[in-house]
Structure formats: C-alpha cells, structure tokens
Amino acid sequence: MKRVKGMLAKINWFGLAGGVLTILVIAVSMVYPWWQLKVGDDLMKINASPVNTNFGFLDASFTIPFIWALNVIGLLTLLLSGVAMIIYSIMPAKSFAKPLLDFGYKKPLYTFLFFVIGLVVVTVILQAVLSINLPLMGTTTSTVPIPFASGITLSLLLSAGFQWSFWLAAVAAGLCIAARLYHRKVATVPHV
C-alpha cells in the first residue's frame, strides 16, 4: 500500500493530465475545428486548427497544401509533446525527465499562441488588402469588392467562432505549464 502511495506521489499529475489531454486534443481536432467561419447560410465553411484545416464549399472540401504542411508540423509537435509529457510525468525524478519536460511543456502553449496569432494576422491582412472584415468571433456582414463589376455590391454574412476544442487545447496548454511549476515538488520526492 505504501509502495503504491509512494509511486503515485512521484507522478506529476498535472503533466500526466496535460500530456493525455494534448493527445486527446489532436484526436478531437481532426473532427472538431478550433475555429470555424461560415459564409452565408453554410455556403462556405472554413474549419481551422493547428492539426487540420480545411475549406468547404457546399459538399466539396479541400485544403491548401502549404497549410496542410503546417498542420502536419502542428500534429507531430503536439503528438511528441504529449508523449514526452506522459513519459516525464510518470517518472519525473529520472535523469531524462527534465529534458522531456522542457521539450514538452511549452509546445502546446506555443501551438495555441501561434494559432491565435495566425488567425489575427490573416484577418488583419484580409482587412488591409481586400477590405474584407473577417470576424474572429460573432457575426458580421462584410462587403466584398467584385472586380470588373462596378455598381454591384456583394455583402456576405460571416459568422465565426472558437469551438470547444479550442478551449480544450487551452486547458491542455495550461496543465502543461502547471506541470512545469509543479515539477520541483515531484522531482525531489525520494524513491521508495
């Protein structure tokens, strides 16, 4: 009983939860995007996340090769981060644990921040270059210029929002940071 208690005391539970949740976020993000934009009455959809971004036009769905490559990077980064966090969390006092923690704990946060910054940058660029007002959250009507067709004004109903998977990713990133803060406690627990 004491031995089990000792083993459990050695585990960095924040790290374990963060690692498992990070891998869960990957699986969830394949189906549920972090951020979704709808144009008109579902005429067009953009489903975005760091691991899977696709564009839908009615029944057709497609991806942009460059974004696909970034998604592969995001997926592998989160996957390795999750695995590293799990291994570290189970054996936080081992000699290899600290490098695994250092490798794993920041990546979910960085991925989260890069995603948000990327979205903001895209909306700012669209606003500056094409004068399209793309909402990050909520619904708006945006007027789109039509080339070679003066006298025609095209207004699009745009509704966007962060989905629950986005907040799940935020929790995973938070747990990984908490694991780093909690590390000193578990790393000094003597072996039983």
Next chain:
Amino acid sequence: MDKIRLLLTVITIVIVVIPLVGMLLAYQNNLLGLFVPPEITEIADDLMGGDVDNGPGLEPPTMVGEPQYDEASHTFAVTFEYKNSFPIDIIVKSLTGNIECEEHRFPLGNASLSEPVSIDAGETGTMTVLGTWTDEAVNHFATAHADEENVDVVLLDFAVDISGIKLQLDQSQMEQTMQVPNPAYEG
C-alpha cells in the same frame, strides 16, 4: 541528459523542416499551387462563368406577365423569373427594390419578395414581388398621369439576399421598366 536534449532538438527540427521541404519539393514546378489548390480555381471558374455583361455569375431577374393590381389595398404584384447561374442550389431569401415613375423619376414605393424561393443549380425560379403605392404615389398618378390607363415605371436599386449573400445592384446595373395600371385612372 545532453544527448537526450540534442535528440529532442534534432527531432524538433526534423518535424518542422521535413513537411515544409517535402511540400516545396512536391510543388517546385508550381509554387502557386502551394497556396491555391485546383479546387479554388474550379470554384472560381464556376462562379465567374455567368453572363459576362452582368458580372460574375450574376443574371438579373426578368419580369414575366403583366403586373397585378389590387385597387382596394393599393398593392401590386409583379412576377419575375430568375435563372440560377451558379453551380449550386440557392434560396432567394429576399428581394427588394424601389419603384419610380419613368417619366418624372418620382418615387412611387418599394417592392419586396412575397416569400423565399428555392432554385436548383442551373434552373429558373419564379418569384413574386409585392409592393404598395404610397399616398404620394397615388397623388402623383392622379395629377401627372390622370389620363393614362397604364403608366411606365422603373424598378431599380435591386437588393437580393441569396442564401445569406446579399447583392445590391445600383441603377447603372439594372433598371427594369414595366407598365403598371394607373390606380388613379377613372377612364
């Protein structure tokens, strides 16, 4: 420990570099394809494939038949046909326009779609637009067109809401001329 750190750093570099380099190599002869997949080009071609004179994929509605007028309520009904030149099924949720006397450019009232209309891709749908003459319009008919049984009016400033996409055509783009019964004509 240093070896583990080095290994993890190498892994980080590899998972960043390989997808990017692989994609660059795959698209080395067509770098634009990295950002613009063929699906986008196909969709753009489909949407731009409409009547060239009226803009990308857009065709103005055409009036069919004679306008119906209800003397008691001062309301009229005009039937339009609209060809869905888009490669997708659409719902025309609303259609509004202003009506002016063609001769005097006097505003007579406005018109709006009686009910939303679904039109399949490539098909032509029939829409009924209802409108009411304003009191000023009835006075105008009485004073400026008293001896005319039918009056030429124009329907302009069309605004169409198609499946959440709103299209506003100004006067230069579309002006539908039609003859309506004069509500003030006493024959």
